[in-house]
Amino acid sequence: MIIDFFKYITKLVFIVLIQLLVINNIELNTYINPYIYIIFILALPVTMKPWLVVSLSFFIGLIMDTFSSTPGLHMAASGFVGYFRSFYLEFACSKEDYEKQISPSLAKKGFAWFTFYTFLLTLLHHTVLFYLEIYSLSEFFRTFFRIITSTLFSVLIIVVSELLFYRNKESR
Amino acid sequence: MRNLIFFFYKYYTFILFFTLELFSFVVLYQYNHYQRASFLNFTGGFASGFYETVNSTTNYFGLRNINDSLMAENARLRSQMLNAYYQNGFTQTSINDTLYKQQYEYISANVVNNSVGKRNNYITIDKGKSHGIKPDMGVISSNGIVGIVTSVSEHFSTIRSALNANTKxxxxxxxxxxxxxxxxxxxxxxxxxxxxxxxxxxxxxxxxxxxxxxxxxxxxxxxxxxxxxxxxxxxxxxxxxxxxxxxxxSTLKNVYVIRNIFKEEQETLQNNLKGDH
The missing domain is CATH 2.40.10.350 (Rod shape-determining protein MreC, domain 2)
Incomplete structure (x- = not known):
């Protein structure tokens, strides 16, 4: 239990550092703002208690808010991901997955399943995040376009990074 | 009573989710509308310290550009100095007068964190409360305007950049x-x-x-x-x-924070006016 706790904290710190030091500095365009830190929430074990998933989601959102001067913004968005994740998993995972206590990943669930899962929850996260950020409906379609492009980019980064880790495990 | 306890037991995840969402919305709303940046005053010092460490290593790569822009600014300031002008008059009366009184002070600062690609961009600088910076001060660079100070901690402040939906x-x-x-x-x-x-x-x-x-x-x-x-x-x-x-x-490194010495006086006057109606 304690070992699990330290494992998650290390992973959280690593993912936050990647987001802050690498991904946030991409700045290709105002339409491409990928946020990949929700991979932390996506990859939590399916059997983890929902209240713990929700708490951890808010916690990683709080950390992101602290470092990007936007109180409440990332917290609200990643909280939604944490809450709705368990509903989607109940629907999309078999009993076997729950018995084996797997963590959703590309290696365990396959390319199509994982990409769709990532896309759906990333889209939810980005929709909440970008509309809350602009805080009005005055630029509805421009924001919508920004959500779509950013989501595609985030999913691409998450899936490619999963592929790399997948390769590493295979070759060992 | 038992029903109530059962209700809480059954929906505790939703209740947790709802409470935390409510909290984030309240914080977000307050920050957007009243510039009561207590949240950032609380957490900001830690984040800024982190960014300064990162910045002190990456700063070296941009030194040439910083030098160039400072040289250009120096040249422009030199050309504005009195001894850069040819004196075209015969007499110059110097009046020990009270006509000119300083209204604006400039505090120089370095940018430790910045973004240009987001919809709402923020800048962090390495000067704060202890250097006399307060929320709602203007910030400029050597070329033009940069933004408005939103929150200050002891040694750092956050600026709402001009590239932000809430900056007008x-x-x-x-x-x-x-x-x-x-x-x-x-x-x-x-x-x-x-x-x-x-x-x-x-x-x-x-x-x-x-x-x-x-x-x-x-x-x-x-x-x-x-x-x-x-x-x-x-x-x-x-x-x-x-x-x-x-x-x-995208290449912002040095900025100046502007302190308007008469601001409070002007604000009190304008607030008095509002009370009249």
Missing amino acids: ISCMIQKNNAFGSLEWNGDNPKFSSLKYVNKHVPLNTNDEVVTSNFSMLFPQGLPVGKVYAHSIEAGDNFHGIKVELYTDF
């Missing part, structure tokens, strides 16, 4: 003093738009846009940018003006 800066066209509001539409960090300039005002491309005298944050006449394109939509009362900004936000 009062500006005017220099040649005819027609005023408008500078707002960023989120497309390109090199351009911003000047809104609410009446359509009867004559305009040309390359007209200078400067800060107006309505703003308590910036001295009048600071360079902001120049008119890049302008148009009038049918049925619209205002020009649509695209302004090319002088400040290059």
Whole structure:
């Protein structure tokens, strides 16, 4: 239990550092703002208690808010991901997955399943995040376009990074 | 009572989710509307310290550009010095007078964190409360305006950059003093738009846009940018003006925070007026 706790904290710190030091500095365009830190929430074990998933989601959102001067913004968005994740998993995972206590990943669930899962929850996260950020409906379609492009980019980064880790495990 | 306990037991995840969401919305709303940045004052010092460590290592790569911009600024300031002018008069009466009184003070600072690609961009600088910076002060670079201070901790402050949906800066066209509001539409960090300039005002491309005298944050006449394109939509009362900004936000390193010494006096006066109605 304690070992699990330290494992998650290390992973959280690593993912936050990647987001802050690498991904946030991409700045290709105002339409491409990928946020990949929700991979932390996506990859939590399916059997983890929902209240713990929700708490951890808010916690990683709080950390992101602290470092990007936007109180409440990332917290609200990643909280939604944490809450709705368990509903989607109940629907999309078999009993076997729950018995084996797997963590959703590309290696365990396959390319199509994982990409769709990532896309759906990333889209939810980005929709909440970008509309809350602009805080009005005055630029509805421009924001919508920004959500779509950013989501595609985030999913691409998450899936490619999963592929790399997948390769590493295979070759060992 | 048992039903109530059962209800809480059954829906505790939802209740947790709902409470935390509510909390985030309240914090977000307060921050957007009242600039009560207590949250950031609480957490900001830690984050800024982190960014300063990162910045102190990456800073070396940009030293050449910083040098160039400082040299250019030095040259411009030197050309404004008194001894750069040929004195064209015979007598010069020096009056030990009270006509001029300093209104603005400048505090120089370094940028430790910055972004240009988001819809709402923020800048962190390495000067804070202990250097005399307070929320709602204007910030400029050597080329043009940068933004407005939103929250300060002991040694750092956060600036809402001009590239932010919530930043509106009062500006005017220099040649005819027609005023408008500078707002960023989120497309390109090199351009911003000047809104609410009446359509009867004559305009040309390359007209200078400067800060107006309505703003308590910036001295009048600071360079902001120049008119890049302008148009009038049918049925619209205002020009649509695209302004090319002088400040290059993506390479921003040195900024100056402006302290308006008379600001409190002006604010008290204007608040008294409001009480009359």
